[in-house]
Amino acid sequence: MKEITTKLLVIGGGPGGYVAAIRAGQLGVSTVLVEGARLGGTCLTIGCIPSKALIHAAQAFEHARHQAGGSSALGIHVKEPAIDIAQTVKWKDGIVQRLSGGVGGLLRKAGVQVLAGWAHIEDGKTVTVKPAEGEPVRVRCEHLLLATGSEPVELPSMPFGGAIWSSTDALSPGALPRRLVVVGAGYIGLELGIAYRKLGVEVTVVEALQRVLPTYDEELTKPVLDALRKSGVVLHLGCSVLGHDDKQGVHVRNAQADEFALPADRVLVAVGRRPRTQGFGLESLQLDMAGRHVAIDAHCRTSMRGVWAIGDVTGEPMLAHRAMAQGECVAEQIAGRNRRFEPMAIPAVCFTDPEVVVAGRTPAEARAAGIDCLEAAFPFSANGRAMTLEASAGFVRVVARKDNHLILGWQAVGQGVAELAAAFTQSIEMGARLEDIAGTIHAHPTLGEAVQEAALRALGHALHI
Ligand code: FAD
């Protein structure tokens, strides 16, 4: 068998693995990256990017339909629009292709050797790679980095296949279903459920808990709930799904133990993702686990010397930017730098309509930590830019220590608020106080003015409310 020796071997070419490999290459560390599917991983090929492309296309179509319906306050009139979903998917695939190819180019430029094939771990220093074609290769390494990501959770009563879609299927529809039932009102269920509704599909969402987006606080998700109801998405909260048959659709039981069926042409099951830890010899390392994910310390080291892990395989939050930041951190340590992965805040954005963004602590989390805090919100209904965008639902909220006004957290809900994530996270990482944000000139007219106004309001002297 052909053998390669390298200092760093990365398993997985998603945002965690490819960023680690690029940074290691830049720092002169000899690096091999193994990817069994496509460079870019879940994020670039079947996750973040394709979902945001579909969401954008759905939004554009919905705008056109809204104008055609004669309900435009703007005075715009268009004839009945139509969507060619095959062309939409082709456009989305073009973006994925460009980005995945771009990652290949960046890895080449950094001097990383990429092996296309599935890795199988023999021990902490040896991995065999089985390419789709040709001979297997044995790679010997000093450092092994696990960046194998995650996979969708399947419901035993509704395995993926046929009418039962995973998110991957929902991102490449051959045709639009007439009726879509979405199981799970989390990130994927709502991002894609809303997109499908905008594409004209009848969407019904079934959620086990009593509210949508249960990982966010209720006040923050209220505008999303209002928008879902207004758009005609039917919600069944506090319900469990029992199974599916092609005739009646999805069988559901509600909190009162009543059973009913929801007709469905397609069912999107989006009930979470689990770390990918099986099927490639990881068990043989007998690493310490934390539940289903690989346990790591503040350096992203596993319990075995020389074996590191990053990204979704290390559990929550399963977000691309966390994986990337961990990848960079590990590469720098292997190159001899002194680094730890201890961010003050990892922002999270849900690309629903309206969008939701959080960074740092919520008021409830600050109080639970025993911190005496100030909180203040500024509504987009008092923001000029939001009005010009027909987007006055939602608000920005700030949380700060009462004693010294150090900012602990930001939350926002509204159209386009995803772009506030940078300002929110920077202010927390840089140890900003309310006075720093209140005293910074924010451009007018922008949604960002609501950030300044929230800080002013926490200080007791908001100007525009
Ligand atoms: P992955 O991206 O999963 O990459 C792991 C790679 O390892 C895969 O390419 C896989 O093929 C490869 N691999 C696994 N095992 C082996 C092996 N044995 N040999 C060789 N290769 C192997 N996150 C956000 O931050 N923002 C978003 O907007 C967002 N939207 C999402 C939308 C959807 C529909 C989904 C499914 C996810 C979304 N996520 C989003 C989550 C995000 O995609 C993940 O957090 C991110 O991709 C994790 O990166 P990773 O490098 O840990 O793993």
Ligand code: NAD
């Ligand atoms: P999720 O954890 O966000 O939501 C799953 C939802 O399904 C929860 O509300 C849960 O209560 C519900 N649920 C679980 N079992 C159920 C059942 N049997 N019946 C009905 N409801 C049930 O998971 P997801 O939406 O699959 O997304 C997976 C992960 O991918 C996310 O946690 C996130 O880390 C990542 N992601 C991130 C983004 C983003 O950053 N914008 C977008 C998509 C996905």
